[in-house]
Amino acid sequence: MIREGGVRVKVPASTANLGPGFDTLGMALPLYSWIEMKPAETTVFHLYGGEMSGLPKDKSNLVYQVAQMVFAEAGVQVPELEISMYSEIPLTRGLGSSASAIVGALFAANLLIGAPLDQAKLFDMATALEKHPDNVGASLFGGIITAVWDGSHADVLRIDPPADLEVLVAIPDFQLSTSKAREALPRQVSLQDAVYNVSRTSLLTAALAAGRLDLIPAAMRDRLHQPFRASLVPGMSRILAEATEHGALGAALSGAGPTLLALADRRQRTGQNLEVFLLDVLAEHGIRARTIWLEPCTFGAMELTMDKEGSFMDYIKGEVRT
Numbered sequence: 001m002i003r004e005g006g007v008r009v010k011v012p013a014s015t016a017n018l019g020p021g022f023d024t025l026g027m028a029l030p031l032y033s034w035i036e037m038k039p040a041e042t043t044v045f046h047l048y049g050g051e052m053s054g055l056p057k058d059k060s061n062l063v064y065q066v067a068q069m070v071f072a073e074a075g076v077q078v079p080e081l082e083i084s085m086y087s088e089i090p091l092t093r094g095l096g097s098s099a100s101a102i103v104g105a106l107f108a109a110n111l112l113i114g115a116p117l118d119q120a121k122l123f124d125m126a127t128a129l130e131k132h133p134d135n136v137g138a139s140l141f142g143g144i145i146t147a148v149w150d151g152s153h154a155d156v157l158r159i160d161p162p163a164d165l166e167v168l169v170a171i172p173d174f175q176l177s178t179s180k181a182r183e184a185l186p187r188q189v190s191l192q193d194a195v196y197n198v199s200r201t202s203l204l205t206a207a208l209a210a211g212r213l214d215l216i217p218a219a220m221r222d223r224l225h226q227p228f229r230a231s232l233v234p235g236m237s238r239i240l241a242e243a244t245e246h247g248a249l250g251a252a253l254s255g256a257g258p259t260l261l262a263l264a265d266r267r268q269r270t271g272q273n274l275e276v277f278l279l280d281v282l283a284e285h286g287i288r289a290r291t292i293w294l295e296p297c298t299f300g301a302m303e304l305t306m307d308k309e310g311s312f313m314d315y316i317k318g319e320v321r322t
């Protein structure tokens with residue numbers, strides 16, 4: 001059953017590699033992408049806002065390609081699509097823009113043909129495309145997710161974010177692609193470093209599940225990717241080492257960077273002190289950045305109604321943060 005009137009979806013941003021959880025632990029964040037998808041006579045794209053500029057407006061677009069994978073998997077043909085998109089997730093900054101596009105495309109395309117694929121199938125397809133499950137899992141399911149990918153199937157557990165957990169992101173004004181940041185990583189790590197991360201990832205996951213914010217400082221350390229990516233984000237090493245002295249529970253590179261993320265306990269009213277520290281350290285290295293305080297986003301990809309009056313942009317204008 002194809003929904004001729006089309007579908008509209010909203011998908012949250014995400015941070016991957018939470019602390020020591022490289023390629024494993026992700027958290028949804030309340031910055032969003034919106035996608036509207038309709039069957040059409042000829043494929044056409046309406047891309048709105050600065051984050052969409054430069055993206056292809058033809059069938060090479062990631063969202064069109066992913067939608068066609070859903071149709072092929074379900075044995076349905078919808079070769080021509082009208083796709084509208086707006087996003088407030090900065091591209092190529094470590095906040096999961098590609099994951100939100102993949103999840104949004106999978107979710108919208110599946111709804112368009114009557115939802116024949118279940119969430120687990122969509123998650124497997126999303127992980128196969130993104131190559132690691134942490135961004136796509138957070139965008140699809142919301143909250144905090146821990147996931148394992150065996151190359152064809154992903155198992156996932158969603159954790160409700162602790163009520164007092166706050167997130168500060170510092171988003172530098174330069175882009176860093178995941179592929180470039182991945183080239184910086186070594187092919188092998190020592191047993192000692194593997195144990196360092198396994199123990200902290202286990203502690204962090206358990207602490208988040210139990211709401212034990214007091215255990216986060218001991219757990220938010222990594223030896224698998226951050227040390228090797230430090231030169232790509234000047235100032236990062238100092239921020240990771242000293243953020244707790246400025247009120248953070250811990251800090252990390254968000255995804256593949258360059259965004260830096262600090263966790264805080266709302267009850268400690270950390271506020272401006274931490275923001276100033278992050279911005280000052282980056283500025284010392286000639287990097288301009290903007291900071292945003294966010295709460296973890298508790299929901300994942302969701303369908304929006306199509307029955308309201310007005311265009312795609314009329315609809316989402318009321319929802320947009322910036």
Ligand SMILES: Nc1ncnc2c1ncn2[C@@H]1O[C@H](COP(=O)(O)OP(=O)(O)OP(=O)(O)O)[C@@H](O)[C@H]1O
Binds near residue numbers: 016061099176
């Ligand atoms: N809405 C979209 N439509 C089509 N392509 C998109 C869209 N959003 C993102 N992309 C593609 O994803 C690329 C960014 O992916 P990349 O993995 O490098 O960064 P990221 O997902 O923003 O960050 P990270 O994975 O580190 O969190 C963009 O350059 C673009 O090619």
Ligand SMILES: N[C@@H](CCO)C(=O)O
Binds near residue numbers: 023
């Ligand atoms: N786990 C990924 C996240 C970026 O998409 C990486 O660090 O390369």
